[in-house]
Amino acid sequence: MASHQSLTDKLPSDFLWGFATASFQIEGSTDVDGRGKSIWDDFSKLPGKTLDGRDGDVATDSYNRWKEDLDLLTQYGVKSYRFSIAWSRIIPLGGRNDPVNEAGIQFYSNLIDALLERGIVPFVTLYHWDLPQALYERYGGWLSREIIDDYVNYAKICFERFGDRVKYWCVLTHNEPWCISILGHGRGVFAPGRSSDRTRSPEGDSSTEPWIVGHNLILAHAYACKLYREEFKAKQGGTIGITLNGDMALPYDDSPENITAAQHALDVAIGWFADPIYLGDYPAFLKEMLGDRLPRFTPEELAVVTGSSEFYGMNTYTTNLCKAGGDDEFQGKVEYTFTRPDGTQLGTQAHCAWLQDYPEGFRQLLNYLYKRYSKPIYVTENGFAVKDEHNMPVEQALADHDRVQYFKGNTAVILAAVKEDGVDIRSYFAWSLLDNFEWADGYITRFGLTYVDYETQKRYPKDSAKFYVQWFKEHTEVEEAPQPAEVPQQP
Numbered sequence: 001m002a003s004h005q006s007l008t009d010k011l012p013s014d015f016l017w018g019f020a021t022a023s024f025q026i027e028g029s030t031d032v033d034g035r036g037k038s039i040w041d042d043f044s045k046l047p048g049k050t051l052d053g054r055d056g057d058v059a060t061d062s063y064n065r066w067k068e069d070l071d072l073l074t075q076y077g078v079k080s081y082r083f084s085i086a087w088s089r090i091i092p093l094g095g096r097n098d099p100v101n102e103a104g105i106q107f108y109s110n111l112i113d114a115l116l117e118r119g120i121v122p123f124v125t126l127y128h129w130d131l132p133q134a135l136y137e138r139y140g141g142w143l144s145r146e147i148i149d150d151y152v153n154y155a156k157i158c159f160e161r162f163g164d165r166v167k168y169w170c171v172l173t174h175n176e177p178w179c180i181s182i183l184g185h186g187r188g189v190f191a192p193g194r195s196s197d198r199t200r201s202p203e204g205d206s207s208t209e210p211w212i213v214g215h216n217l218i219l220a221h222a223y224a225c226k227l228y229r230e231e232f233k234a235k236q237g238g239t240i241g242i243t244l245n246g247d248m249a250l251p252y253d254d255s256p257e258n259i260t261a262a263q264h265a266l267d268v269a270i271g272w273f274a275d276p277i278y279l280g281d282y283p284a285f286l287k288e289m290l291g292d293r294l295p296r297f298t299p300e301e302l303a304v305v306t307g308s309s310e311f312y313g314m315n316t317y318t319t320n321l322c323k324a325g326g327d328d329e330f331q332g333k334v335e336y337t338f339t340r341p342d343g344t345q346l347g348t349q350a351h352c353a354w355l356q357d358y359p360e361g362f363r364q365l366l367n368y369l370y371k372r373y374s375k376p377i378y379v380t381e382n383g384f385a386v387k388d389e390h391n392m393p394v395e396q397a398l399a400d401h402d403r404v405q406y407f408k409g410n411t412a413v414i415l416a417a418v419k420e421d422g423v424d425i426r427s428y429f430a431w432s433l434l435d436n437f438e439w440a441d442g443y444i445t446r447f448g449l450t451y452v453d454y455e456t457q458k459r460y461p462k463d464s465a466k467f468y469v470q471w472f473k474e475h476t477e478v479e480e481a482p483q484p485a486e487v488p489q490q491p
């Protein structure tokens with residue numbers, strides 16, 4: 001890795017910039033080539049689970065159009081592409097004694113080869129929420145410790161089958177464990193949709209299950225990393241870590257209780273996973289809030305968990321102002337708002353209620369994470385959904401001013417954080433390459449820098465893509481041509 005402290009106003013030539021996607025959000029073709037069902041297949045078809053009542057059966061049809069998508073990446077001139085592998089394409093039933101599906105392996109193999117041929121670095125996520133349905137039926141999925149061995153086996157197959165031809169790849173074990181635990185097993189809005197709220201779910205216990213799921217996610221991640229380091233890293237030379245979601249939390253005002261509230265929000269959103277993985281234990285506040293509802297690690301487990309991630313994978317979208325109070329444990333008993341004490345808004349409102357544009361918060365979070373966890377940071381997702389974009393004619397949607405502003409602000413932050421603050425940032429991936437299946441929002445909320453017409457599946461670069469690509473062209477060093485070998489002087 002080149003020095004990140006160079007005095008130019010550019011990022012090093014090996015800075016990994018590009019776009020991110022996830023299998024279930026783009027692939028479609030859910031029942032071809034031996035793919036097994038994932039928990040999102042049926043969940044997205046239940047009445048009321050997605051805003052528009054639509055599912056992931058077609059999505060952006062990227063299982064068929066993947067070459068077209070890579071052409072788009074080539075046209076954009078990216079350095080890297082972050083995508084996820086669908087577990088149920090590799091092992092349709094998911095488990096360690098279940099058969100491997102060669103057709104699924106072939107699909108991702110071809111994708112990886114094609115990326116390398118185009119000079120694009122593959123950045124692979126092993127798990128972006130599409131758990132094989134069979135594992136949920138067998139033992140409750142992430143609720144059971146059984147999942148750890150099954151996940152490690154799945155990871156092993158990926159390392160064996162994809163790791164050899166990939167010189168430099170980053171493996172993210174999990175994408176956003178907070179979402180898996182809380183949204184999937186606490187609030188019940190994401191698959192498998194478990195919650196104590198019986199209007200939402202026939203089963204589930206929101207007071208215990210999210211914390212059990214989180215614990216098992218951490219262990220599965222840690223044992224997959226251990227395996228990679230012991231059996232693959234030396235010969236494959238890759239790097240491995242986890243990606244956490246987490247938005248900046250700032251105190252609503254300078255009262256001591258709101259300053260503490262902001263820290264509690266960070267402890268639950270980020271520290272829940274990052275503290276054990278990078279620092280060796282759950283945050284004190286979490287232990288205090290949950291008592292014996294928070295599972296504990298044995299000393300042997302903790303030895304595997306601590307230091308398991310070689311970098312900090314960062315998905316972040318916004319900043320919340322925090323007020324002490326309320327009883328929402330999933331936010332650390334803190335209330336979030338975007339409205340400042342003087343009544344003004346923090347930033348520009350996105351289509352989704354939870355997102356406003358606030359670049360200063362992004363910069364503060366980068367600094368907070370780097371200081372607290374002392375790891376190189378890979379920004380693995382960052383993005384914005386323009387209000388009412390789904391109702392606009394294409395031409396209007398392409399002029400996505402608010403998204404351009406968002407990326408203007410946040411790319412400037414990347415440069416400032418690297419050059420002025422000395423934060424070691426190695427990547428930046430915009431979410432997302434394409435408009436796609438936005439989980440509980442169906443196809444209503446659009447995060448793409450490329451517009452997708454869902455009738456024709458045609459792709460159209462938005463203004464934000466043009467801005468984004470141009471910005472990185474102007475702000476990354478050109479790769480140095482290899483120096484000619486010195487000819488030894490004749491005596």
Ligand code: PNW
Nearest residue numbers: 022175176179245315354381431438447
């Ligand atoms: C991330 N929230 O999810 C995911 O990694 C992507 O798959 C997703 O499309 C993207 O962000 C945009 O939503 C999140 O409620 C989902 O705070 C929900 C939240 C945050 C992130």
